[in-house]
Amino acid sequence: MTNHVYDKSSVxxxxxxxxxxxxxxxxxxxxxxxDIVNQRNRGDLGTLIEKFYxxxxxxxxxxxxxxxxxxxxxxxxxxxxxxGEFLAKExxxxxxxxFQTITKEEWNSSTFMRKxxxxxxxxxxxxxxxxxxxxxxxxxxxxxxxxxxxxQLKDDLKYVSRIPSGDLAVIEKDWYFIRQRxxxxxxxxxxxxxxxxxxxxxxxSGGENETLQSQPFSKEKAKTRAFSFKPSYINRILKADNExxxxxxxGQQLDFEQAVRIKFGKYIGKSINEISKTLNFYKLxxxxxxxxxxxxxxxxxxxxxxxxxxxxxGIEIKTIRLNSKGLPRESMSFPAFNFMEIIEQQWEDxxxxxxxxxxxxxxxxxxxxxxxxxxxxxxFWNMPYRDRLEARRVWELTKTRLIAKNNxxxxxxxxxxxxxxxxxxxxxxxxxxxSGEMKVKQCxxxxxxYIADVLTSSE
DNA sequence: GCATGATCATGC
DNA sequence: GCATGATCATGC
Numbered sequence: 178m179t180n181h182v183y184d185k186s187s188v189x190x191x192x193x194x195x196x197x198x199x200x201x202x203x204x205x206x207x208x209x210x211x212d213i214v215n216q217r218n219r220g221d222l223g224t225l226i227e228k229f230y231x232x233x234x235x236x237x238x239x240x241x242x243x244x245x246x247x248x249x250x251x252x253x254x255x256x257x258x259x260x261g262e263f264l265a266k267e268x269x270x271x272x273x274x275x276f277q278t279i280t281k282e283e284w285n286s287s288t289f290m291r292k293x294x295x296x297x298x299x300x301x302x303x304x305x306x307x308x309x310x311x312x313x314x315x316x317x318x319x320x321x322x323x324x325x326x327x328x329q330l331k332d333d334l335k336y337v338s339r340i341p342s343g344d345l346a347v348i349e350k351d352w353y354f355i356r357q358r359x360x361x362x363x364x365x366x367x368x369x370x371x372x373x374x375x376x377x378x379x380x381x382s383g384g385e386n387e388t389l390q391s392q393p394f395s396k397e398k399a400k401t402r403a404f405s406f407k408p409s410y411i412n413r414i415l416k417a418d419n420e421x422x423x424x425x426x427x428g429q430q431l432d433f434e435q436a437v438r439i440k441f442g443k444y445i446g447k448s449i450n451e452i453s454k455t456l457n458f459y460k461l462x463x464x465x466x467x468x469x470x471x472x473x474x475x476x477x478x479x480x481x482x483x484x485x486x487x488x489x490x491g492i493e494i495k496t497i498r499l500n501s502k503g504l505p506r507e508s509m510s511f512p513a514f515n516f517m518e519i520i521e522q523q524w525e526d527x528x529x530x531x532x533x534x535x536x537x538x539x540x541x542x543x544x545x546x547x548x549x550x551x552x553x554x555x556x557f558w559n560m561p562y563r564d565r566l567e568a569r570r571v572w573e574l575t576k577t578r579l580i581a582k583n584n585x586x587x588x589x590x591x592x593x594x595x596x597x598x599x600x601x602x603x604x605x606x607x608x609x610x611x612s613g614e615m616k617v618k619q620c621x622x623x624x625x626x627y628i629a630d631v632l633t634s635s636e
Numbered sequence: 637g638c639a640t641g642a643t644c645a646t647g648c
Numbered sequence: 649g650c651a652t653g654a655t656c657a658t659g660c
Binding site: 462482590596603 | 650655
């Protein structure tokens with residue numbers, strides 16, 4: 178058994194103790210009681226770590242797990258992507274949102290800050306097949322500190338990762354946005370996609386058993402929610418190679434909406450030709466399929482694929498081109514999926530799922546009858562929950578058919594929201610299907626009629 | 637060489 | 649005219 182070899186009132190001592198877990202799983206580094214090892218559902222890894230590794234019982238109130246040190250402990254799963262990088266498996270849930278009390282709080286003295294001002298994060302390698310006690314902590318833990326930079330007198334704690342003041346401003350604004358929804362009696366309309374880095378995610382069982390909460394300024398019951406960091410934000414923390422990205426300067430002085438307005442404002446209503454001339458960027462060839470997308474990046478004056486703030490917030494930039502009737506010319510494509518992989522996957526682990534959870538920046542160009550194409554409007558959008566359920570249905574249909582060795586995948590006529598279509602370089606860009614047949618790579622698409630409705634309803 | 641965002645082409 | 653199939657250019 179592990180002894181109390183650390184000081185519960187010291188962040189650095191707790192951190193040093195946590196550091197010794199690196200490279201090991203809980204079962205490797207502690208002698209767990211037999212009943213825990215044999216238990217089928219062993220429960221939450223964070224709780225087990227506190228109990229059996231730290232020999233610590235956290236207070237059952239709004240204090241952090243280690244009250245004397247002011248430190249909250251979190252464990253979170255990582256997974257490897259195709260490029261071999263470790264990515265957050267899911268959002269990092271921080272603390273429950275109390276609709277009754279948040280309306281009376283201010284950010285600096287909020288329940289959130291009281292509990293989460295300093296967070297010790299332990300990263301383990303997620304694998305569905307591996308029991309939680311056998312999951313290895315594959316990288317050094319990290320302490321995330323929400324204290325404003327100016328209050329830090331000395332920085333001798335090398336492991337502390339201070340949240341940059343620009344990010345802190347975004348997070349604070351996100352927090353106030355969520356509070357405002359409750360003040361407006363709209364807690365039931367809150368969605369994870371409303372905000373940028375800090376989100377109000379659903380918590381507890383969904384479906385029929387879901388328990389709903391009352392809210393102070395409306396009779397409507399609202400879903401239980403918790404504050405969380407978006408996976409995209411955790412991934413930025415993990416990589417921290419921000420110097421390779423262009424920044425829009427979003428932070429204390431500038432928020433996302435303002436930044437977008439500043440960048441695009443002067444070009445709204447202008448023709449492609451005019452914008453092209455102003456930015457000295459023209460079609461690179463007669464058949465430059467990505468021209469509008471590339472022009473959009475020029476408008477944002479970025480060289481990287483997207484601004485670093487968009488990377489952190491998980492914002493996807495998509496261009497939509499409308500015909501003279503105001504209808505999208507094309508459906509909207511997503512990355513090609515792997516036939517053999519999808520049949521093993523759960524919806525929540527799919528690429529399509531994570532893409533649809535993202536926020537989108539839609540950049541809309543419209544061609545008028547005289548042939549003039551104009552930058553029409555730019556706006557942020559999130560797919561409503563009910564439509565994500567429909568997209569899920571299409572995804573599940575795809576999976577089911579592939580498993581049944583039926584390669585007729587869902588067509589646009591089968592769903593209001595999404596369909597499956599080829600996404601290859603050419604007719605030779607094939608991939609193996611479960612039926613054994615090679616088939617041109619495919620991807621999920623959002624139907625153009627669906628996009629048309631999204632545009633109409635967001636006007 | 638390949639993933640990606642996107643557009644082109646065809647047949648009903 | 650539209651749904652579906654096919655393919656393109658770019659950038660890393």
